[in-house]
Structures are given as C-alpha cells and as structure tokens.
Amino acid sequence: MASLVLIVDDEPNIVIPLQFLMEKNGYDVVIAQSGEEALEAIAKYIPDLILLDIMLPGIDGYEVCEIVRLRPEWQHIKIIFLTAKGRDVDLAKGMVLGADEYVIKPFSNEELLAKVKKYLPLLNENPK
Amino acid sequence: MRIQNKFWWFAGVTLLFFVIIIFSMALLFWQQLLPHQHDVLLNIFKKHFAYIFLGLFIILAGFGILLDWVFRIYILPLNKLVEEAHVIASVNPSHRIKPEGSKDIIRLSKIVNEGAERYEQLYQQVRQEILQEYEHAEDEKNILAALIDELPEGIVICNEQGKILLYNQQARLLLEHSECVDIAPNDNGAEVDRSCFIGLGRSIYNVMDAHKITHALDEISRKLVQADEEITAFFVNVDPDNRLLRVETMPLLNQKAEMAGFFLILTDITQQVEFTKEAQFLMENSIQKLRASSAAIRSSIEAILKYPQMKKAQLKDLAQIIHTETISLGDTLERKLSRFSGFVKEHWPLALTGTTDFWRIISRKAKDKLKIDLVWPANETSQQIRIDTYAFSLIFLFVCLQLKKITNRTRFECATNREGRFVCLDLTWPGDPISIEELHRWERHQLIVDDERMPFTFKDIIDSHNAEIWSYFGKQTTQRSYFRFYLPAAKRPLPDSLRRVTVLPEGRPEFYDFDLFNQPGQTPEIDQRPLNELTFTIFDTETTGLNPRGGDEIISIGAVRIFNQRLLQEERFDQLVDPQRPLPKESIQVHGIQPEMLIGKPTIDMVLPRFQQFCRGTILVAHNAAFDMRMLQMKEGQTGINFINPVLDTMLLSAVLHPAQEKHSFDAIAERFGIRIVGRHTAIGDAIATGEIFLKLIPLLAEKGILTLRQAREASQKTYYSRLKY
Incomplete structure (x- = not known):
C-alpha cells in the first residue's frame, strides 16, 4: 500500500502541481484547504506525512502542528511546513513546534521530493 | 480703620474729656456755695434755661464745625498728600497730587508735584539709559529663547x-x-x-x-x-x-x-511609527504573495519539464496555473510594491516651490557657474512643485553642462507646462535631441557640478522626486529639441501646516526663568511663606449681573499666573461660558459680550473643573474678590467643585496701603499706579491689569512690614471694605 500524503494549503494553484508531483511519485494524496479540514482528514485517514502551509483560514498551520504533536497516536506522522513565511523566526518557531522540515516557497520540486522521500521511502517505485 | 472714623473718635474723646473736667469744676464750685446761693443760681438757671442751653449748643456746634473744617482742610489733605507722595516715590513717578485743603497744603502739594516732575524726568532719563544697555543683552537672550521656542x-x-x-x-x-x-x-x-x-x-x-x-x-x-x-x-x-x-x-x-x-x-513619533508599521505590513505581505505565486509557477513548470508525457488535461491545468500566477505576480508588483516605494518617496524631505522662483535661482546659477544663459518667459504662471531645491538645482545644472558639451550651445530657452497631474520643466534648443543611451549614461553619473557635489547619482535624485526625464524633437510643433523634466504637481498646503515665521518678542519671553533653581522646597507652610515666593492665579469673571444670589451667572473667566514675581501672560485661562439664561441689556453694555458669542460655548459645569486645575496649588487674587468668589461658590452645589485656595483681594490691599484715599475702585487704583488696561471689562484684560496692580502692591506691603501671606490676609480683614457682603 502506498504512503499517504496530506497536502494542506488554501491556494489551489499550489495544491494542483503538488498533488500531481506526489501522485507521479507513487504516493496517495488527500487534500485539505483549511486547518479544520486538515484535522478532520488527519483523524479520518491518519496520513504518513503532511505538507502543511502556515497561513490558513481559521486554525493556522502552527496550531495544526501543535495539535498533531500533542496526540500520542499521531506521533509517527511527519510534518513538512511549506510556507511563504521566510523569516528566521518563522522557521525557528516551526521547528520548535515539532515540524520535521521547513521548506520556504518558492521551492524546487526535486528538493521537496527529496525531503518527502527521506521520510517515506517508496514501496512501489513504479509511478502511476 | 478709615481716617475719618479715626479723627472723629479722637474728637469725641477730647470733647468728653473737657466735659468731665468742666463738670468736676462745677461740682466743686457748687459744694463751696451756701444754700441760699444754691437757690439764687437754680432760679437764674430755670429762668434763663433757654439762653443757657442755646449758648451751650452754639458753642458745641461751633466746636464741631471747627473740627470738621480742620479735618477737611488740614488733616485729610495732609494724609492724602503723604500717601500720594509715597505712590510717586515708590511705584508711579507719573502720578500727580490733586491740590486740595488749606493754602499751605495746596502750596505744599504744588511743591511736591514740581519735585515729582523733576524726579520723573530724571527717572525716565536713567530708565532710558538702563533700557538701552539692557536691550542689547536682552536681544541675545531673546534670540536664544526664540530659537528654543521654534x-x-x-x-x-x-x-x-x-x-x-x-x-x-x-x-x-x-x-x-x-x-x-x-x-x-x-x-x-x-x-x-x-x-x-x-x-x-x-x-x-x-x-x-x-x-x-x-x-x-x-x-x-x-x-x-x-x-x-x-x-x-x-x-x-x-x-x-x-x-x-x-x-x-x-x-x-x-x-x-x-x-x-x-x-x-x-x-x-505617532506618524513615523504608523508609517513604519504600514510599510512593514505592506512589504511582508508582498513578499509572502510573491513567494506563493513563484512557488506555484516553479512547481508547475518543473512538473511539466520533468513529465513531458503528462495527460493533456493535466498539462492544461498546470499551464493555467502558470498563467494566473504570473498575472497575480504582476499585480503584486504593480499595486503593493509600487505603493511601498511611493511611501518612501513621500517621506523624502521636499519643499514646496514655485516654478518661477526655481527658474530665477537656476538661471542665475547657470550664468555664474557655467556661463550658460537660460531664458525663461517672465510672465508665465508659476506652478507648484515639491523639490529639494539644492539637489534639484544641482541636477538641473548637471543637465545644462551636458547639453552645453553635446550641442556646443550656451543659450537655452526654458518653459513650464502643466500636463494633467504633472508639471513639465523644459529646456529647448534648435538641433538634435539627446539619445536614450546618452541619458542612461547621465543617470549613472555622480552629481558633480563645478565645486559642488552630492553623494548621489543623477537617478537617485530623480527617483527621490518621483520625477522622470526624457528628450525629444518637437517635429510637429516647434521644430526644436526638448529636454523635459516631469514632476508631480503639488497642491498648496493649508495655512495651518505651514511653519510660522519667528518674530523676536519685545520682552523676555515668559517660558523661561532660571531663578527657579533657588526655589524653596516643595511643601513649606504656605501661610508663613513670603508673598514674593508664592505662585498666584489672578482672575476675573464677567457676569450677567451683580447679584450672585439672585441668579446671575458667569459668562467669562480670565486668569493669568504670577510666578517668581513675573506675570506670565502667555499661560492664560480665557474662556467664555454659556450661562444658559438670557443676557440683560445693561450687562452687555458693560462687558460687550453679545449673546451669539456664547452659542456653543461650554457651560459652567464643564469650565470650572478645568479652571480649578489651572488654579491648583496657587493663591487666588482678584479685585473685589468677595464678588468673584461668591460667583464661584454659588456653583459649588451644582458642580461639586470647591475653590479652597487662599484668596487675596487687590481692593482690600489697596485700602490697607492707602487708607486716606476715598476710591479703591479698579480704575482708581490702576490710574494711581499708572497701569494702562488693555481690554477693560474683558475677564482676561482685567485679570492681567489686576496682576500688574498686585505686583506693584507687593513691595509696598513689604515696606509696611506685611511680608507673608498670613500678614497680608490679616491686614485685609481689618479694612473697612472687607465688611462688604455679596
């Protein structure tokens, strides 16, 4: 069974290429467009990895990360912040809250994929 | 005690003394007589009682008239003479004694007046000399003070x-x-x-x-x-x-x-902080927007490049994303970032200047420094622009110098044109325009003209003025080449925002007083403090009438402060009050305040708290203070404001100093002390004049041994006038 990646971003224009990229690399993808949707999706699907934007309508990415890290049953979920907030303090805050990686927009697909692969080695090397 | 009362007491006691002596002698004489002699005397007394009584009455009446005459002709004029001579010698050399009384006293008054005339001349002469010497030193002080003020x-x-x-x-x-x-x-x-x-x-x-x-x-x-x-x-x-x-x-x-x-x-720093906050917000917001858009574009492009065989629908989706995000990028750059740069430019220190003034400055400089004639139509309408005059004239000279080198000309015509929101400053000549390539070269040049230089490039200054330049040939119009500066047209600012011109004050401005370093401690016993060390609030009220208990109301309060024996006219309280009742015609004739002047003014319950703040910690002084204090006290119930400050009254203090004077009215004292009242019967005008009177009273009181607040208050209480009630 393929690993499940949850993409959380309110911008469809970034979600579409990301979804395409993940699927091409053999991951299953679930999408959420707000913090609330993300928490529902996490509870429902228990993804292996979350690509998490910080500035979201309602509950923001920091809060989602904090909630995930507080639940023992969700400890295994990897979190990669994917955000336009590029200041050093934003990065430091993200890492303190328990993120595994912090990627600043714009990023290269290769770089992002490398980080994802670090945590989710592909079971099935044949892309869809 | 008034001088009349004092005299009649003296006369009465003297008369009583004589009556007792005469009565005692008569009693002794009566006891020496034999009984039949008693009968004879009693008979004579009974028979001629009318004559004896009349005789006694005439003697007594004559005695009284004589005393009154002596009092009016000798004693009273002499007392007045003493007081007025003292006024001349102490506070008002211009004061003259009105000769009255006996011939001798009139002669004496005239002699004193003659002496006063000579004294005044001498006084004015010396004063003039001192003033001249003083003025020089004071001018320097004033310049310093005015500078600090501005x-x-x-x-x-x-x-x-x-x-x-x-x-x-x-x-x-x-x-x-x-x-x-x-x-x-x-x-x-x-x-x-x-x-x-x-x-x-x-x-x-x-x-x-x-x-x-x-x-x-x-x-x-x-x-x-x-x-x-x-x-x-x-x-x-x-x-x-x-x-x-x-x-x-x-x-x-x-x-x-x-x-x-x-x-x-x-x-x-309110504006500065707001500006920084807004600029920061704008900047951060723009950066995040740019990052998001470029992330979407980059990710999509990379996906297209990596997977060229993707389905058509997927390719179309990604291409659509690239298209919309590119538009959004452009939008962010256009709207947010250009607003940000406009923000910064708005805060460059530029001064409002008329174009004709600018042409005048620049043509003179071009002539002197570069030997270039700039000809401009003297009758053209001046347009308003915002420039750093020095920096902008330097780039203008720089352009002239370059034009001279390229065209070999030393004469250019200038013109000002208004094009919508822009003002164009043109230099024209017959021949070819300047190429864009050449203009780009100028833009990178550091600004150096002759011996003047600035650590900026030509472009820096153009940008900081939000300006543009270019050169073209007027093919369809003048057949001449143009070099054109485009500058945003400026509006004339409201007069309020213009800086005031500094006018050196005549006297020492009141906002500094270095003597204060020698002020005594913060909380000494106020009653024991010398008058010349206390802070006073001199105030006056104008009212709808003279009957505080009968419903008359305050319509104006004016007050100034005396601090360190200086009347601080600039620290004033001057407030009209809506009395919430009609103004009687008679009162308008006194104070000249028309009913329409009070429309929209605050009511007394709004004014008194502020006035109380103004007076806090000071001694209140007013002329006929009992009246003004009564007006304030009538409002205690309504406003809950109690004026507990100690009070002094210039009318009572004048009576303490000059008991022989009949009049202690405001005008009479002002005249005696040579004080000119500006704005009589305005609360503030009267308060200022009262302050001047009070300042003259302090040294005179000191001569009488009245030094402290307590002594002044106790002396006031003893005067006749203190018994007036309102």
Whole structure:
C-alpha cells in the first residue's frame, strides 16, 4: 500500500502541481484547504506525512502542528511546513513546534521530493 | 480703620474729656456755695434755661464745625498728600497730587508735584539709559529663547523635584492633551497637583507619567556612577489622545557633577511609527504573495519539464496555473510594491516651490557657474512643485553642462507646462535631441557640478522626486529639441501646516526663568511663606449681573499666573461660558459680550473643573474678590467643585496701603499706579491689569512690614471694605 500524503494549503494553484508531483511519485494524496479540514482528514485517514502551509483560514498551520504533536497516536506522522513565511523566526518557531522540515516557497520540486522521500521511502517505485 | 472714623473718635474723646473736667469744676464750685446761693443760681438757671442751653449748643456746634473744617482742610489733605507722595516715590513717578485743603497744603502739594516732575524726568532719563544697555543683552537672550521656542522638538527643563524651569511651545502642544488627568489622591490622602497644564513652576508629573521619568532618571544616575559615555535615557510616552511621544531624558549637572535637574526632549513619533508599521505590513505581505505565486509557477513548470508525457488535461491545468500566477505576480508588483516605494518617496524631505522662483535661482546659477544663459518667459504662471531645491538645482545644472558639451550651445530657452497631474520643466534648443543611451549614461553619473557635489547619482535624485526625464524633437510643433523634466504637481498646503515665521518678542519671553533653581522646597507652610515666593492665579469673571444670589451667572473667566514675581501672560485661562439664561441689556453694555458669542460655548459645569486645575496649588487674587468668589461658590452645589485656595483681594490691599484715599475702585487704583488696561471689562484684560496692580502692591506691603501671606490676609480683614457682603 502506498504512503499517504496530506497536502494542506488554501491556494489551489499550489495544491494542483503538488498533488500531481506526489501522485507521479507513487504516493496517495488527500487534500485539505483549511486547518479544520486538515484535522478532520488527519483523524479520518491518519496520513504518513503532511505538507502543511502556515497561513490558513481559521486554525493556522502552527496550531495544526501543535495539535498533531500533542496526540500520542499521531506521533509517527511527519510534518513538512511549506510556507511563504521566510523569516528566521518563522522557521525557528516551526521547528520548535515539532515540524520535521521547513521548506520556504518558492521551492524546487526535486528538493521537496527529496525531503518527502527521506521520510517515506517508496514501496512501489513504479509511478502511476 | 478709615481716617475719618479715626479723627472723629479722637474728637469725641477730647470733647468728653473737657466735659468731665468742666463738670468736676462745677461740682466743686457748687459744694463751696451756701444754700441760699444754691437757690439764687437754680432760679437764674430755670429762668434763663433757654439762653443757657442755646449758648451751650452754639458753642458745641461751633466746636464741631471747627473740627470738621480742620479735618477737611488740614488733616485729610495732609494724609492724602503723604500717601500720594509715597505712590510717586515708590511705584508711579507719573502720578500727580490733586491740590486740595488749606493754602499751605495746596502750596505744599504744588511743591511736591514740581519735585515729582523733576524726579520723573530724571527717572525716565536713567530708565532710558538702563533700557538701552539692557536691550542689547536682552536681544541675545531673546534670540536664544526664540530659537528654543521654534525647535521642532519639544524641550522641557526641570529642576530635581520635577518643577518646570523652561519649556517651548512645541512641548506645550505635545504635552497639554485634550483630556485632563483625573485628580488622584496620594498616599497621605491629600490631593496631588495633577492638572493638565504645563507652565513655569508647575510639575512635569502633571502631564507625564512619574514612573517613566523616575525610571529614566535612575538609569541616568546609574550611568553617571559608572562614568558611562552615553548618559541619556529614552522612553515612549502614550498620552490620552493616543499620541506616541519619544522622550529623551538628559541630566543637568551642577559644578560638582551632581544632578541638579533634567532635560526632556520630546518627539512625536505617532506618524513615523504608523508609517513604519504600514510599510512593514505592506512589504511582508508582498513578499509572502510573491513567494506563493513563484512557488506555484516553479512547481508547475518543473512538473511539466520533468513529465513531458503528462495527460493533456493535466498539462492544461498546470499551464493555467502558470498563467494566473504570473498575472497575480504582476499585480503584486504593480499595486503593493509600487505603493511601498511611493511611501518612501513621500517621506523624502521636499519643499514646496514655485516654478518661477526655481527658474530665477537656476538661471542665475547657470550664468555664474557655467556661463550658460537660460531664458525663461517672465510672465508665465508659476506652478507648484515639491523639490529639494539644492539637489534639484544641482541636477538641473548637471543637465545644462551636458547639453552645453553635446550641442556646443550656451543659450537655452526654458518653459513650464502643466500636463494633467504633472508639471513639465523644459529646456529647448534648435538641433538634435539627446539619445536614450546618452541619458542612461547621465543617470549613472555622480552629481558633480563645478565645486559642488552630492553623494548621489543623477537617478537617485530623480527617483527621490518621483520625477522622470526624457528628450525629444518637437517635429510637429516647434521644430526644436526638448529636454523635459516631469514632476508631480503639488497642491498648496493649508495655512495651518505651514511653519510660522519667528518674530523676536519685545520682552523676555515668559517660558523661561532660571531663578527657579533657588526655589524653596516643595511643601513649606504656605501661610508663613513670603508673598514674593508664592505662585498666584489672578482672575476675573464677567457676569450677567451683580447679584450672585439672585441668579446671575458667569459668562467669562480670565486668569493669568504670577510666578517668581513675573506675570506670565502667555499661560492664560480665557474662556467664555454659556450661562444658559438670557443676557440683560445693561450687562452687555458693560462687558460687550453679545449673546451669539456664547452659542456653543461650554457651560459652567464643564469650565470650572478645568479652571480649578489651572488654579491648583496657587493663591487666588482678584479685585473685589468677595464678588468673584461668591460667583464661584454659588456653583459649588451644582458642580461639586470647591475653590479652597487662599484668596487675596487687590481692593482690600489697596485700602490697607492707602487708607486716606476715598476710591479703591479698579480704575482708581490702576490710574494711581499708572497701569494702562488693555481690554477693560474683558475677564482676561482685567485679570492681567489686576496682576500688574498686585505686583506693584507687593513691595509696598513689604515696606509696611506685611511680608507673608498670613500678614497680608490679616491686614485685609481689618479694612473697612472687607465688611462688604455679596
């Protein structure tokens, strides 16, 4: 069974290429467009990895990360912040809250994929 | 006691004494007589009682008339003469005695007047000489004071206890806020002087948080001990109007390097902070938007490049994303970032200038420095532009110099044109225009013309003015080449925002008084303090009539302060009051305040709290204070404001000093002391004149041994006038 990646971003224009990229690399993808949707999706699907934007309508990415890290049953979920907030303090805050990686927009697909692969080695090397 | 009463007491006692002596002698004589002699005398007395009684009455009446005559002709004029001669010698050399009384006294009065004439001439001559000498020194002081007053920063200098020794107008504007701070009791339960006014001798803590200043002073003390080089301390003060003040605190050291006081330098940073906040928000917001868009574009492009065989629908989706995000990028750049750069440009210090003024300056400079003639139509309409005159004239000269080199010409025609929101400054010549390539080269040039230079490039200055340049050939119009500066047209600012021209004041401005360093401590027993050390509020009220108990109301309050024996006319309280009742015609004739002038003015319950703040901690002084105090007291129930300040009355003090004078009216005293009243029967005009009178009274009282507040009050109570009731 393929690993499940949850993409959380309110911008469809970034979600579409990301979804395409993940699927091409053999991951299953679930999408959420707000913090609330993300928490529902996490509870429902228990993804292996979350690509998490910080500035979201309602509950923001920091809060989602904090909630995930507080639940023992969700400890295994990897979190990669994917955000336009590029200041050093934003990065430091993200890492303190328990993120595994912090990627600043714009990023290269290769770089992002490398980080994802670090945590989710592909079971099935044949892309869809 | 009035002089008349004193005299008649004396006359009565003398008469009684004589009657007792005569009666005693008559009794002795009666006892010497034999009984039949008693009968004879009694018979004569009974028979001629009418004659004897009439005789006695005539003698007594004659005696009374004689005494009255002596009093009016000799005693009263002599007493007046003494008092008036003293006025001449002490406060008003121009005062003259009205000769009255006996021939001798009239002659004496005339001699005194002649002497006064000579004394006055001499006095004026000496005064003139002193004034001339003084003026020179005073001019220098005034320049310094005017400079301080015109500084864009607020300056306040305080002594160690926080009493204000100097302040400028900017400080007043920054510190006197619209709402008064509440009066808060201190630890002892006593009221603390927390008025919302700034003034000499008032405490800085009235208008600024004491904790912040104390903290800054502690920091400075620590730095002084550590011999730190940087000894200032900063804090930000937020006033009730939500204005942010940056306060720089600096110590004022005495000869022994101990702190004798402190400076506060105040800058309003409200706008600056708002600007920074807004600019920062705009910048961060734009960056995040740019990052998001470029992330979407980059990710999509990379996906297309990596998987060229993707389905058509997927390719279309990604291409669509690239398209919309590119548009969004452009939009962010156009709308947000250009607004940001406009923000910065708006804050470059540019001055409003008329184009004709600019042509005049630049043509003279071009002629002198570059030997270039700039010809401009003298009759053209001047347009308003905002420029850094120096920097802009330098780039203009730079252009002239380059044009001279390229065209080999030394004469250019100038013109001003208005094109929509822009003003165009043109230089024209017959021949070819300047190429764009050449213009680009100029733009990178550092600004150097002859011996003048600036550490900026041509482009820096053009950008900072939000300006544009280019060169073209007027093919369809003039057949000449143009070099054109495009500048945004400026509007004339409202007069309020223009800077005031500094006019040196005639007298010493009232906002500084260095003598205050010698002020006594903060809480001495006020009654025992000498009059010349106290702070007074001199006030006057105008009213709808003269009957406080009969419903007459205050319509105007005017007040000034006397501090360190100086009348501070600029620290004034001048307020019209809506009496909420009609104005009687007779009262309008007195004060000249028309009913329409009071429309929209605050009512007494709004004015009195502010007036109480103004007076706090001072002695109240008024002419016929009983009346004004009664007017204020009638409002105690309605407003809950009690005026508990000690009170002195110039009318009573004048009566203490000059008991022989019949008149102690305001006008009579002013005339006696040679005081000209500006604005008689306006509350503020009368208050100022009362203040001047009071200042003249203080030294005269001192000559009579009346030095302290208590002595002045006790002497006032003994005068005849103090019994007047309202």
